[in-house]
Amino acid sequence: MHCISAGSSWGMRAFVCLMLAGVAASAHAQLRIRITSGVERPVPIAIVPFGWQGSGGAAPFDLAAVITADLGNSGRFAPLPTSDMVSRPTEPSQVNFQNWRLLETDVLLIGRIVEDGVDRYTIVFQLFDVLRGEQLLAFRVARAGAELRETAHQIANMVFEKVTGIPGVFDTRIAYVTETGEGDAREYRLIVADADGENARIIAESPQPLMSPAWSPDGRRVAYVSFEGNQSAIYLQTLRTGNREVVSRRAGVNGAPVFSPDGRQLALTLSLDGNLDLYTLDLATQVLRRITENPAIDTEPVWSLDGRSLFFMSDRAGGPQIYRTEAVPGSRAERLTFEGRYNTRPRLSPDGRQLALIHRDASNNDRIATFDIDTGLLQVLTDGRLDESPSYAPNGAVIIYATRAGRQGVLASVSTDGRVRQQIAAAAGEVREPVWSPFSLP
DSSP: OOSOGGGSTTOTTOOOOOEEOOTTSBOSOOEEEEEEEOOSSOEEEEEOOOEEESSSSSOSSOHHHHHHHHHHHTTSEEEOOGGGOSOOOOSGGGOOHHHHHHTTOSEEEEEEEEEEETTEEEEEEEEEETTTTEEEEEEEEEEEGGGHHHHHHHHHHHHHHHHHSSOOOTTOEEEEEEEESOGGGOEEEEEEEETTSOSOEEEEEESSOOEEEEEOTTSSEEEEEEOGGGSOEEEEEETTTOOEEEEEOOSSOEEEEEEOTTSSEEEEEEOTTSSOEEEEEETTTOOEEEOOOOSSOEEEEEEOTTSSEEEEEEOTTSSOEEEEEESSTTOOOEEOOOSSSOEEEEEEOTTSSEEEEEEEOTTSOEEEEEEETTTOOEEEOOOOSBOEEEEEOTTSSEEEEEEEETTEEEEEEEETTSOOEEEEEESSSEEEEEEEOOOOOO
């Protein structure tokens, strides 16, 4: 939701009996991705099924299928159906460029999986510019069987970046909240999944709302808001182990946590004196510093790239707008947004030049927009009526957000140039509050 975490419409006084499920528990519903619009001319690409050199009749994993789905779902590529391929080369010497030109294919990916031993494989692949008849990429990597899906995402990343010049994000993850059931049977889950919706893992589940997930810069922990003991609190959970710790359970509201760029602090919203203001919390020492002190509502902080300032939402001018202040007590806040009466939920782009935010237009539609920090230019990217919770992909090229499809809450994404759009729905229930992970660590 785009209001303060602890005061969202899900219920500020909710009592959350959190039941940890850990990263080993699988979510019951995967996400389904559907492209609603793409680039005017997606790149025609042929991704040939990888060859298999090993025991048994079939490869242990279909790399080409995952790569095809990744590139096709990006909206920037048009994969050739396997049934339309006139040949299925797995070695460079088997490639006849003229045949692929007749199929109007611009780019060709071939490869093979070689069995090295028990659950050990070598993956070899080559990428070709069909029009020029030139090799663009060639790699050989060794992997265990459990790593083959991730390897497919990494290959898709390399192809995507080589062709578009934009780093791929297919091996990153998203965290989001789902809601299923009604009344006393209602259940909320905090889930982490691969960027394509696979490998979904339940981090926490509760009969009451869970809110405001936020990734640590190293992608190893997630912060979120809970209401255990009839008191709002902020938790940190380590994904690998499932261990969690309370980092803020102070009187009143504890909400909107976000990690500093170095991962050593949280910016958060507290109401220690009854008013909502911004604070920073040193995670090692628990030293708390009050950053804003204003009778207005100050919330939804996000750090600058250098960690020296905070962008946030405040209604100190009469309506929600975006401000910036240095991350030290007593600093003066500078108003940034002036277009429209309602701008909220700022999120900084990976290059630090723009903010994604929620902009309410003249017809009272909440839409995702980008705001150029230097020029003040605001560009609306979506056309929904209730678009919320924007989060940049780590390559800065895509924004994921929550929206409505009929009566169902779903996720959607839009490229920052506005050309590529996707809708992402769960097989059951509603999906909301997405946040994209940073790039995976080496």
